[in-house]
Structures are given as C-alpha cells and as structure tokens.
Amino acid sequence: MLLDRESIDLVLVPCGLAIMFVYHLMLLYRVLRYPHTTVIGYENHNKRAWVERMMQMSPEETGLALSVISSNISASSNLASLAIALSSLIGAWAGSTSSKLFTTSIIYGDTSQTTASVKYIALLICFLAAFTCFIQSTRYYVHASFLMSTLDSDIPVSYVQTAIIRGGNFWSTGLRALYFATTLLLWIFGPIPMFACSVFMVVILHMLDSNSTPLHNYKYGSAKNVNHSKNKNVKREGRAHPVNSNVLLGNPMYSPTTYVM
Secondary structure, three states, X not given: OOOOOOOOHHHHHHHHXXXXXXXXXXXXXXXXXXXXXXXXXXXXXXHHHHHHHHOOOOHHHHHHHHHHHHHHHHXXXXXXXXXXXXXXXXXXXXXXXXXXXXXXXXXXXXXXXXXXXXXXXXXXXXXXXXXXXXXXXXXXXXXXXXXXXXXXXXXXXXXXXXXXXXXXXXXHHHXXXXXXXXXXXXXXXXXXXHHHHHHHHHHHHHHHHEXXXXXXXXXXXXXXXXXXXXXXXXXXXXXXXXXXXXXXXXXXXXXXXXXXX
C-alpha cells in the first residue's frame, strides 16, 4: 500500500514543502517582474518615497526618521532573540528523553528515531535561518541610521534607500523562515497536519501578499515648500520687529530708522 503508516511521510511531507517552495518562487518572480502586484513591492515603493522625503528635512528634524528606524531595529532584534531562543529550546528538547512523547502510536506516520531527528534538524535550520535574516535586517537598519544622521553631507539618497529596502527584505525573509518552521513544527504531530498546514498557509499568504492598491506617484510640490518657507519668514520677521523698549524710553542711541531693517 502506498500510503501506509510507514511511508505516508515520504509522500505528504515533500508535497507540503514543494507547495511552500513553489509559492515563494512565484512570489519572488512577481516581486522582481511585477512588484506593484505584491505587498512587498508596494511597501518598497513607499519606503523609497519616505527616505527621499526624510533626506530633505532639516538637521533639527532628523529625530523623526531616526525614531522610525529605531523601532524597526528593536523589532528585528526581538525576533532574532526569539528565533535563537527557540533554536536552543528545540536543541535541548531533541536531546532529552521527553522528545519520545511524540513517537507514540497516536501519531499516524513514521515514528522512528531517524524521522524524529530529521524533524528537529529541519526545525533548527529554519529557526537559525530566521535568526540570521533578522540579524542582517538589524545590520542594514543600523547602517541606514548612520547615513541618515550624517548632517550637512552629500550622501546620495539611493544609498539610504538601498539600506532601508534591504533591511525590509531581510525582515520579510526571516518571517518566511518562521512560516516554514510553523509547518515543520506540525510535522512533529504527523505528516497529515503538516500537509494541511502547508496548504492553508499558502492560501492565507496569497491573500496577504497580493496587492491591489495602485502605486502612488509621490510629489513634493514646490508651492508647498514655498508657502512653508514664507510662513517661516513671516514668523521670523514678526519676532525680529517687536516694539523696541529703548525707542519708547527715548534712548538717544537707538532710533526707529536704525532699528527697522
């Protein structure tokens, strides 16, 4: 019999992994060729516009951009810590006697010790891959913060855009590794839950990764900047021409003609 208790893992597990891999290969193709149809491409488009706008800010206003980057650094660091902690937990669990709990007869599938070792090794690989991606994401965000906080410099905007987008791409890759780890985690309970989780996750990810919002053509109008600069000049002139108390007191060293600019 093809799908007996001992060989069902050899059929359902590769099929589940193949479904996940094929979906992500198709997603990669769409991101590279048709980025406007994916959420990743949509977010990268908005990030480019955000970096371009932040680079136009005055040195006193760079704190806003640095606070946004700092929040991304914190999120990447926390997920990296979670991934390495789960890796350590899986490693300790695989080496303990309690791991034999999932080799009982209630699991419909291969319950041999070799198959159990393959399950734990696959989980470790996914968690370590996620840890590496989140660390690289943190690295690029830190580099972007260094570039953006360099005041009065002629750093090209494309340098900061590249760092921000690469940090976001590594973040997305780390999340995909955690998605794979979720399906492999259910493999501990048998190949049938693992295959069902793979199909369900691909359906959900397809809904979450598809984008129907058109890409906005960001423009920073000159009229808006001119009005902003005029308002600043008006405020500055209003502060620079108060009623001079020396004139009101009749100080001969001061006169209205010398005060008015």
